[in-house]
Amino acid sequence: MRKKKVWIPLLVAGLALISIPFLLGRNSDSAAVQYQTSTVAVSTLTSTITGSGNLFVDSTATISPTISGTVNNLKVALGDAVTKGQTLFTIDDSGQLDATVTKASASITQAKQSLENARTQLLQAQQDVTDANDRNTANAGSVSDSELAIFNQKVVSAQASVEVATNSVTTAQSDYKVAKANAAKRTVTAPIDGTITTLAITNGDTVGSSSSSSTANGSSSAAMVIDNLGTLKAQISLNEVDAIVATSGQKASLTFDAIDGLSLTGQVESVAVAGTVSNGVVTYNAIVALDTQNAQLRPQMTTTATITTAVRQNVITVPTTAIKTTDDVSYVQIMESGVPRSQEVTLGISSDTDTEITAGLEAGLTIVTSTVNSTSSAAASSSTQMGGGLGGGTRVMGGVPGLF
Numbered sequence: 001m002r003k004k005k006v007w008i009p010l011l012v013a014g015l016a017l018i019s020i021p022f023l024l025g026r027n028s029d030s031a032a033v034q035y036q037t038s039t040v041a042v043s044t045l046t047s048t049i050t051g052s053g054n055l056f057v058d059s060t061a062t063i064s065p066t067i068s069g070t071v072n073n074l075k076v077a078l079g080d081a082v083t084k085g086q087t088l089f090t091i092d093d094s095g096q097l098d099a100t101v102t103k104a105s106a107s108i109t110q111a112k113q114s115l116e117n118a119r120t121q122l123l124q125a126q127q128d129v130t131d132a133n134d135r136n137t138a139n140a141g142s143v144s145d146s147e148l149a150i151f152n153q154k155v156v157s158a159q160a161s162v163e164v165a166t167n168s169v170t171t172a173q174s175d176y177k178v179a180k181a182n183a184a185k186r187t188v189t190a191p192i193d194g195t196i197t198t199l200a201i202t203n204g205d206t207v208g209s210s211s212s213s214s215t216a217n218g219s220s221s222a223a224m225v226i227d228n229l230g231t232l233k234a235q236i237s238l239n240e241v242d243a244i245v246a247t248s249g250q251k252a253s254l255t256f257d258a259i260d261g262l263s264l265t266g267q268v269e270s271v272a273v274a275g276t277v278s279n280g281v282v283t284y285n286a287i288v289a290l291d292t293q294n295a296q297l298r299p300q301m302t303t304t305a306t307i308t309t310a311v312r313q314n315v316i317t318v319p320t321t322a323i324k325t326t327d328d329v330s331y332v333q334i335m336e337s338g339v340p341r342s343q344e345v346t347l348g349i350s351s352d353t354d355t356e357i358t359a360g361l362e363a364g365l366t367i368v369t370s371t372v373n374s375t376s377s378a379a380a381s382s383s384t385q386m387g388g389g390l391g392g393g394t395r396v397m398g399g400v401p402g403l404f
Contacts, residue, residue, distance in 0.1 A: 034372040037335055040365045043317050045356050047310040047349040049246060051286060053236035055301045061191045063224035065207040067182055069093035071223075078199045082190040082226060090187050091207060097183040104176035111172040115165035122158035129155055190226055197299070198225035232297050234266070234288040236305045237276075243284035245309045246271045252288050257302040259294075266290045268307060310349045316357040322369045323347070323355055332361065333368040340368050 069091035076088055129151045132143040201207065201223045234254060238246055250268045269287040276283055288305050322332045323345070330347055333340035348356030361367075 035335065035340065035368045036370045036372065037366050038319055038322065038369045040357075040361050040363050040367060041317055042314055042363045043354075045312045045315055045317050045349060045351055045354055046308055047312075047351055048306050048308050049238065049242040050304060050306050051236035051238045051242065052302065052304045053234055053285075055232050055234055055297060055299055055303055057227040057229065057299050058231040058233050059192055059194070059228035061194070061226045062222045063088065063188060063191075063226065064222050065091060065185065065188060067091060067093060067097065067185050068208045069186065069206070071201050071203055071205045071207060074201065074203045076196055076199070078196055080196050081194070082196060083193050084190055086190045088188045088190055088224065089201070089203075091185070093186060097179065097186065101176070101179040101183050104172065104179040107172040108169065108176055111165065111168040115162065115169050118158065118161040118165040122155070122162050125151065125154040125158040192226060192228055194226040194228040196224060197227045198222060200224065227299060229297075229299070230293050232290060232293060232299065233269070234290070234303050234305055236286050236288060236303070237283040238271070238286055240275065240282045240284065243271060243275070243286070246284075246286055246307055250307050250309060252305045252307045254288065254290070254303050254305045256297070257304075258298075259296050259301075262294065262296065264290055264292060264294060266305070312349055312356055315348065316361050316363060317354045318357055318361065318367060319369050320350060320353060320355045322367050332357075334361075335366040335368060 070093075072090045072092050073087075074089040076082060082088070129148070132148050132151050135142045136148075207223060246268060248268050248270055252266045252268060254264050254266055256262055266288045269289045271287075272285040274284075276285070286305075286307075288307075318332060323330055324332070329344060331342045331344045334343050335341075343360055345360030346358045348358045350356070
């Protein structure tokens with residue numbers, strides 16, 4: 001009987017330990033939902049879009065000689081800075097262009113002489129008509145109508161000859177100018193200020209009228225490329241949603257993968273009307289001009305541009321996480337006496353974190369930004385407590401001498 005009395009209180013205590021976690025779990029469930037809140041504010045909101053791409057040179061010149069000859073007196077090297085009008089190299093054409101200039105000059109002289117002869121013949125034909133008319137005036141019928149017609153026809157022919165000779169002079173003069181211009185091309189000069197970024201010729205190479213250079217190893221390419229590195233711009237790709245809101249004149253900030261810490265400002269110059277499709281994805285190119293250049297920048301460097309598409313000052317803003325949408329209707333939850341109430345709102349622009357509210361809210365209200373449902377964690381906690389209680393109880397019960 002004594003052992004039985006000890007066993008009953010212990011059994012009651014064990015059942016109590018088992019029931020406590022269940023009671024605690026129920027209380028946790030009743031307080032499982034918690035709300036994180038924020039106050040509706042009036043602030044300045046900036047909306048941006050982002051695109052990535054590469055730098056390119058806006059002012060570039062390709063040197064491709066259009067006359068044939070051998071490269072002489074190459075005065076520059078790859079990477080050299082040059083100025084507009086500076087001599088780069090000369091072309092030896094074995095005097096062929098000089099001969100062309102001489103021939104064109106002689107053609108002008110010959111054409112002018114032919115024109116002078118034609119004018120003389122015209123004057124003579126006109127004089128013959130005048131004389132014939134004078135004779136008929138002094139002695140009617142002394143010159144027949146057929147003879148007078150012949151004199152007039154000679155005038156017409158002489159006038160045509162003068163016109164042909166005049167055109168010949170014009171053509172000869174034009175040919176002479178072309179010959180002189182081609183002869184001048186034997187001295188190749190820089191068309192722009194810039195840096196030599198491509199150099200595919202050396203002294204002794206042959207250049208031809210195919211607008212390319214033929215080097216000693218047989219390769220063909222542009223003889224030289226000059227880039228004005230002070231005209232670097234960015235060409236970036238925008239997705240089809242962002243391309244709609246991007247327009248010329250918008251401000252941008254640019255960063256560069258190769259240069260840590262460098263950030264430059266710029267503005268959008270243009271946005272392509274036609275897109276490019278790649279693997280089913282449509283992108284639109286936008287050109288961003290840099291406000292300032294940097295000596296570290298190089299063509300084709302990768303850049304990321306953040307473009308400011310809109311700025312709103314003194315507007316109602318809320319964290320974007322507070323906005324919910326159902327059936328195309330947007331709303332937020334306003335806290336009233338600790339209880340959330342749904343309020344329909346009209347949305348404006350958005351930043352990375354906040355959204356403008358154009359109707360439906362006023363500053364100072366408390367809204368729900370997120371809901372924390374701790375039911376699952378409370379249940380897990382109850383389960384853990386329950387297991388510990390049973391285990392502990394078992395250990396306590398097993399440690400009681402004379403239990404069984």
